[in-house]
Amino acid sequence: MPLFEAQTRQALGPGAWLLHGFALADAVALLDGVDVVIAGAPLRNMLTPGGRAMSVAMTNCGALGWTSDRSGYRYVPQDPQRGLPWPAMPAAFSKLAGRAAQAAGFADFLPDACLINRYSAGHKLSLHQDKDEHDFGQPIVSVSLGIAAVFLFGGLARQDRALRLTVVHGDVLVWGGASRMNYHGVAALSADRHALTQDYRFNLTFRKAG
Ligand code: MD6
């Protein structure tokens, strides 16, 4: 059991874990949920505050959705593209996020926001901190589905050396506590193919934003 634990739950720092394969058994249900959410609130390339279209396509579900445009980054209760609330968070999403947070030592995580990111080959996400949420006492839960990526997990300062973590289908990252404000990002994706997502990587990022 300790060996199994050591292999499946990798400590990255205080309050930061890579839970290998944690979402594997739920992957089909999660991807079905992604289809439902995208049918309601289509993926789109948001604008950075500087006015450039992001390469990663995004949408949201839950009471709040993360959005970016020329006026900055923020959480909003309605999809600005449709003028309607974001689709409800599928039950499979919130259950998995709560269980993953629990496995990382964060009890009673009730996310109100799930950002869905879709990456293709060449897409990347620069190092950044997540700081648009109200309560930094709440962790972040990040689920990887589809083709693999290299997740960059840095420290509290931008120049801190980042771990380069290969995240595959079903892997879950949780960071909170003393690691909540750690810099993180995603290296440019290599082309690959996955039976369930073709040439895409989907990432679900759960947060308690409000
Ligand atoms: C990922 N995404 O897509 C990680 N953070 O694997 C993020 O860390 C992220 O996509 C803040 C805002 C948007 C994001």
Ligand code: FE
């Ligand atoms: Fe982030």
